[in-house]
Amino acid sequence: MANPLDVLPVADGIGLPWDVAVDDAVGAIATARARYGDTFVVESGGGRYLFTFSPTGVESFYALGEETASKGVADFLMLRRKLPDEVFAGRRLLPSSLFRRDDVTSYLANLDGALDATEVELGESGTVDLFALTRRLGHRMGLASWAGPGCADGDAFERLVRAFDVLDGSDAFVHPDAMAAVAASGMRAERAALTEVSEVIEASLRQHDSTPEVRAGLFSRIVDAWASEPPDVRNRGIAMDIALIHIASMSNLMAALGWALVDVIVHPDQLRLVADGDRELASSCALESTRLAQRSIMARVVLEPVAFDTGVGVVDVPKGWTIATLLPLLNTSAAAGLEDWDPSRWHRHRLVDAHALPSPMLVTAFGHGRHSCPAQPFSLAAMTMAMTRLVGRYDMRPEWVGYPRPVSAQIGGVARAADPCPVGYTKR
Ligand code: HEM
Known part of the structure; x- marks a missing residue:
């Protein structure tokens, strides 16, 4: 089976935005696709990426198994450009454990409460930045759902909002061009924000410990997971579990x-x-x-060499490569009319004309x-x-x-x- 470098075009002069300065990151890959077709290789920052956009290539992409081509590793490599390693190491409750049915019911009740608070803040009339409004709403709903007593109100809430705005992991892909500066600073601002999160959560934990009979959903599960640890380890562990969950949840x-x-x-x-x-x-x-x-780049890091059908042939993708596709280059162009906003193309969660x-x-x-x-x-x-x-x-x-x-x-x-x-x- 062929190595991709022997049979696929390598996009000349194209780099990814966390490695080289790129004005329009999605536009650069679109240009490569226009020049080289639906499957090509990008060499950037010492890494190799196989980009695929053909119907068969995209189907092969979604069929990749985590053991051979990992989404988890791809996410980690992306997010660690922005977040210190201690946010990831030793976590006991992960963002993927957030969606038990009764959890969701409580998050929606907290959203209702957060909307009440939003209405109070909005008052009768005015002007507001729409994305700032939804971001603040998300912080309030999330922190009420998993950050412990008092964290969604008053001073504790404002302190956490400021800290999590510094810790926004999505900066890694929204502002990839800023990641070199984050690395050069030794993540100083991010570490200070984590300390701030720990302090606020510690105060909330004291409140929780003084009324142990009041137990609330996900927060109690996180507290239970750290029950047997000495106080310092427990406080920091709980705060970091909450931090990773909040960072993952507010991203999209x-x-x-x-x-x-x-x-x-x-x-x-x-x-x-x-x-x-x-x-x-x-x-x-x-x-x-x-x-x-x-704007998602969907990426899988190859852990074991994997046979990959691009639609024009099968290539043997070596360990260490990344296989990727880009939703903005598919979602609006895979058929005529997809560039328009038309909610009637959806029936429940499915695209009516997918066939x-x-x-x-x-x-x-x-x-x-x-x-x-x-x-x-x-x-x-x-x-x-x-x-x-x-x-x-x-x-x-x-x-x-x-x-x-x-x-x-x-x-x-x-x-x-x-x-x-x-x-x-x-x-x-
Ligand atoms: C409108 C909001 C959201 C959008 C558009 C969205 C989109 C996506 C997409 C496209 C994927 C698949 C990525 C891939 O295959 O590489 C994904 C996976 C995932 N999302 Fe979301 N997401 C949203 C909200 C959330 C929220 C609120 C959470 C809460 C923590 C979340 C947690 C996850 C997790 C844990 C995965 C990985 C699942 C796995 O690897 O098996 N997402 N999301």
């Missing part, structure tokens, strides 16, 4: 909610129905906006196959609740200049807006 959901609100606000027909409480439509709008806002695509795997909001997002039902329920509530209670008017643009260096996750996105609002 609230950005996606921001785009869903942007899109529904500029579509008066759908806006009227969502404001009247049409939950099914709100969920379709959320899926559609997420599809269009997807008309060269492969149904060419379009997605939450991924396909074994690694598809375990948080999809929760995320759609949360976006639906927040959209119906916010546009139901407030008349919202765009005050942005032109439809918001994604951050151009971003390669991964759901788009973050490059510019402010002000919206005027008046209580109905």
